[in-house]
Amino acid sequence: MVQDKTAGSRIFDIVNYTLLALIGLITFLPFVHIIAGSFTTATELAQKQFVIIPSVWSLDAYRYIFSTNTIFRALGVSVGVTLFGTLFSMLLTALMAYGLSRKDLVGRSGIMFMVVFTMLFNGGLIPTFLVVKEVGLIDSLAALVVPTAINAFNLIIMRNFFQNLPDGIEESAKIDGCSDWGTLFKIVIPLSMPAIATISLFYAVTYWNTYITAILYLNDSTKWPVQVILRQIVILASGLTGDTSGMDDFVRPPEQTVKMAVIVVATLPILCVYPFLQKHFAKGALLGSIKG
């Protein structure tokens, strides 16, 4: 594209670049403030308000939050749920998506309709809760995974991807005597790694960020993932009334630095995988806009 170099255009560029830089900064600054604040002392934070680079470095806040095993336990739950959940969801999603991608399957469109309909209408909070209770998942860590195992949206993306693989691949696998299982695991899945990676990331982020299912289904606070602990420490302790169960470990209102440290612990894994996320999610977001 030819650049136009009029004065007006240059002023436009200067204003535009400045504003965008500011927007980017404002979006990211809260994270910097929280991370920096978590690595300093409470007094430093109280004296100099907007800490970006602390003059006094300190691990006090981290020492404090790791002095009990609440956070360790919660991190363990979150990591476990994320790993097993992603694996479980991916397995169920890929199997179902592959079956539904095969055009010769009798009843395929019926099952697809059944899947899509759940995106439009659902039984609601209470009936779902009662079913989870009936199948005995209350207070079990499986409650964080099994009731949300398949995301209909992810399933459809996966199925579309499988469907768009060249037909010849499956036919030649058949001729070579490959069973349906063999075709899926030895040929189709290895060819679908980009889609598998994208959807695994979708699931992993969802599992790491999950908190509402834990609040609904887990009364036992020793099984809470880190997001729920974060809510207890920061949101409920911000002088708010409401549900204060499970706050025994942090009886007095925690210092700001402590809250910040817990936020960092819950945020860091996402920031670490963010470069991969950005690459894959942008693709995924556009995949979603293609009709299923």
Added chain:
Amino acid sequence: MQDTAANNAVVVQPKLKKNTDLMRRILKNRALYLMILPGFLFFVIFKYIPMAGIVIAFQDYQPYLGFFNSPWVGWKHFERLFSDPMFFTILRNTLVLFFFNLAFYFPVPIILALMLNEVRREYFKRFVQTLVYIPHFMSWVIIVSISFVMLSMDRGIINELLVMMGFEKVNFLMSNEWFRPMYIMQVIWREAGWGTIIYLAAMAAIDPGLYEAARMDGANRLRQIWHITLPSIRSVIVVLLILKIGDVLELGFEHIYLLLNSMNREVAEIFDTYVYTAGLRQGQFSYSTAVGFFKSIVGLILVMGANWLAKKVGEEGIY
């Protein structure tokens, strides 16, 4: 090889009865059905049985009596809902938050995308995109926690800045007036960057020749945006707007549940939080199911209507 031979046999015997043929096709694909089975069971158990469970909205459900033995009460719970003054509070809150969304959130990704689209230096564009996409991947707990730490009365940075500039401290977290601005700011912070993706994709498809022609005619940059970029993405805007209207009842339970407290209940209670409080906190299973069912039905009608409208204006619908 035997399998293939069997398949061919089916093909060369067209006289086979239709039923046997169907059975054969199903049997041939039994491995595929086995693959679908776990997912199928998931949808039946966790999606369709709860849908059937909506019947308790028409019962006085007692946990020890179960779905089958609880007494039927007809429309009692719906009558109670419509005569409950809380119903109008919730409805008002939902509509007000929806209009806040429409007025203050909806234009932001469009404007941001227009700005990003004007950037010619790829590295700068990617840098800004990297920054503004980040909050989308954070849970609502993290977004709300960071806001609360910064807005806290107890040495929160925002209140300290207010004091420094000679203002009074504001109790953002526990007030009726600040709930809606706080809600919408968090929505903008988390989603505005991510929301640009679909617009940027639409803008990437615009023919560069159009801009060149406009420049020849002496159009400056703002005029190019106004007369070329915006009209080119108009249909995307219209579709997203319509779909947004279809989603009027989906304000984000996970988000609002975190913001809700006894001080702002008057403006923050929405259908989902009310279902949670009335159902799981107070144990009114049947009544809260009725509330949830009402919401789902209205939501379904709105989404279908919105999708129909989106197709009507010449765009492909989502479902």
